[in-house]
Amino acid sequence: MINGKTKVLGLIGDPVEHTLSPVIHNTLSDIYEGGESAVYVPFPVKRGGVEAALKGAFSLGIQGLNVTVPHKSAVIPFLEDIDPMAKAIGAVNTLVRGDKGYVGYNTDATGFIRALKAFGKPVEGKAAAVLGAGGASRAVVFALSSMGVSEIYIFNRTPERAAELAASLSEYAKDCRVYSGTYDEISTLYDREFFVVQCTSVGLAPDIEGCVIDDGEFFANALWGMDIVYKPAKTQFMKRMEAAGKPACNGLSMLLYQAVDAYEKFMGTTVSELLALKAGARLQLCAGVADPIVLIGCMGSGKTSVSNCLKKLGFEVLDADAEIERRSGMTINRIFEEQGEKAFRDMETGLLKELSGKAENGFVLSAGGGMPVREENRELLKKIGKTVYLRAGVSTLCRRLEGDTTRPLLAGGGLKAKIEGILSDREAVYMQTAHEVIDTDDMTAEEIAVRILSF
Numbered sequence: 177m178i179n180g181k182t183k184v185l186g187l188i189g190d191p192v193e194h195t196l197s198p199v200i201h202n203t204l205s206d207i208y209e210g211g212e213s214a215v216y217v218p219f220p221v222k223r224g225g226v227e228a229a230l231k232g233a234f235s236l237g238i239q240g241l242n243v244t245v246p247h248k249s250a251v252i253p254f255l256e257d258i259d260p261m262a263k264a265i266g267a268v269n270t271l272v273r274g275d276k277g278y279v280g281y282n283t284d285a286t287g288f289i290r291a292l293k294a295f296g297k298p299v300e301g302k303a304a305a306v307l308g309a310g311g312a313s314r315a316v317v318f319a320l321s322s323m324g325v326s327e328i329y330i331f332n333r334t335p336e337r338a339a340e341l342a343a344s345l346s347e348y349a350k351d352c353r354v355y356s357g358t359y360d361e362i363s364t365l366y367d368r369e370f371f372v373v374q375c376t377s378v379g380l381a382p383d384i385e386g387c388v389i390d391d392g393e394f395f396a397n398a399l400w401g402m403d404i405v406y407k408p409a410k411t412q413f414m415k416r417m418e419a420a421g422k423p424a425c426n427g428l429s430m431l432l433y434q435a436v437d438a439y440e441k442f443m444g445t446t447v448s449e450l451l452a453l454k455a456g457a458r459l460q461l462c463a464g465v466a467d468p469i470v471l472i473g474c475m476g477s478g479k480t481s482v483s484n485c486l487k488k489l490g491f492e493v494l495d496a497d498a499e500i501e502r503r504s505g506m507t508i509n510r511i512f513e514e515q516g517e518k519a520f521r522d523m524e525t526g527l528l529k530e531l532s533g534k535a536e537n538g539f540v541l542s543a544g545g546g547m548p549v550r551e552e553n554r555e556l557l558k559k560i561g562k563t564v565y566l567r568a569g570v571s572t573l574c575r576r577l578e579g580d581t582t583r584p585l586l587a588g589g590g591l592k593a594k595i596e597g598i599l600s601d602r603e604a605v606y607m608q609t610a611h612e613v614i615d616t617d618d619m620t621a622e623e624i625a626v627r628i629l630s631f
């Protein structure tokens with residue numbers, strides 16, 4: 177809600193038209209309950225225009241600004257103060273209003289640290305291989321040096337750029353060994369435990385087949401990898417990692433957490449993990465990397481409630497049962513009574529065939545409870561998107577389905593025995609169909625929705 181107390185936040189850069197920052201900040205502001213309201217807008221500022229832009233922003237009472245290309249370093253002389261790590265990096269991306277001007281931070285670095293923690297892989301005492309030596313690698317290597325890694329290897333196509341970055345990092349992180357070289361030298365790592373952060377722009381959409389390293393041995397020797405590119409959702413680098421059996425994640429969480437860190441600084445608040453991930457869900461949608469999702473599970477497992485949460489975040493939900501009722505003009509109970517179960521199952525298969533291969537960014541199918549029973553349907557469901565089995569125990573299902581008269585398979589009383597029977601028939605097929613299983617007994621629908629979309 178915009179009112180007389182609303183704070184203005186924004187982004188300065190050139191160009192700014194394609195930025196995803198407003199999506200994250202405005203979502204955080206929308207869903208942040210109990211705080212002051214804020215609105216986030218992009219401001220195009222040409223090269224050479226930062227001094228005037230900062231003066232104007234301060235005069236207008238603008239609370240905070242993000243800074244992007246080409247101003248991340250150019251803005252530094254005009255700040256009231258600068259955070260020590262941002263100073264060492266030589267670039268800022270976040271300006272917070274101080275008494276007489278703005279204070280600069282680098283939340284690309286702190287956001288990367290938070291993303292790495294969310295990925296959950298240990299870095300302490302390990303060697304880090306950083307691919308690339310551009311602006312983003314700068315923030316990444318300084319962040320890594322503060323996380324207890326034993327050594328940092330910076331590889332780059334242009335070795336001089338890697339050497340220059342290694343020299344400035346060595347100055348700052350005196351107890352971390354830093355090396356630099358070209359990709360021809362990566363085999364020097366193979367005798368130690370190392371993880372990889374991919375910081376080049378190779379593999380970024382639309383050139384999605386690119387990967388800066390070709391050597392299969394590299395992936396076989398690495399512990400795990402993070403690609404800071406986030407589009408496509410699964411980059412070629414990640415595919416190569418996963419093909420070698422190594423965990424890999426993309427850069428969307430870094431993008432999210434640099435914004436969350438900036439928002440916390442702008443507003444002097446703390447954003448809970450649930451709120452951050454809700455903003456992350458909107459971000460996936462707006463970045464065009466929200467791969468289709470299929471919710472499977474027994475009746476009462478929460479598919480509808482979870483779908484409703486996803487709908488609120490902007491996802492397009494198709495409920496298979498409701499769609500069949502709409503198309504046939506009959507309730508499921510009536511289809512069962514007049515045409516029999518087989519006719520209903522045929523309708524389900526027909527619907528899945530229509531959807532297979534056509535589902536896009538942000539699509540969610542809430543599957544019928546019995547859909548995965550047919551083998552043909554299991555394959556179709558898996559083709560439509562990431563299948564998530566919402567698993568619930570008998571007592572949870574009984575509690576949720578008590579008094580429900582819309583389910584033909586539950587007609588005639590003896591709810592607990594019927595649910596036990598359905599579960600014993602279907603548990604194995606749900607497991608065969610699922611790409612991911614979530615135990616939902618102790619979770620709210622919102623928590624489940626966010627878990628499905630977490631990175």
Ligand code: NAP
Nearest residue numbers: 308309310311312313333334375376377380404427430431
């Ligand atoms: P940059 O300053 O332009 O640096 C580009 C890097 O990619 C350099 O190391 C460059 O090597 C390398 N590179 C480009 N084309 C190459 C090729 N054909 N072969 C080998 N190396 C090549 O860009 P940046 O700001 O660091 O951004 C890099 C990537 O990170 C972008 O894709 C960006 O979208 C992504 N990023 C993500 C986040 C996030 O929050 N997830 C934040 C910032 C950036 P040379 O030095 O040899 O040219």
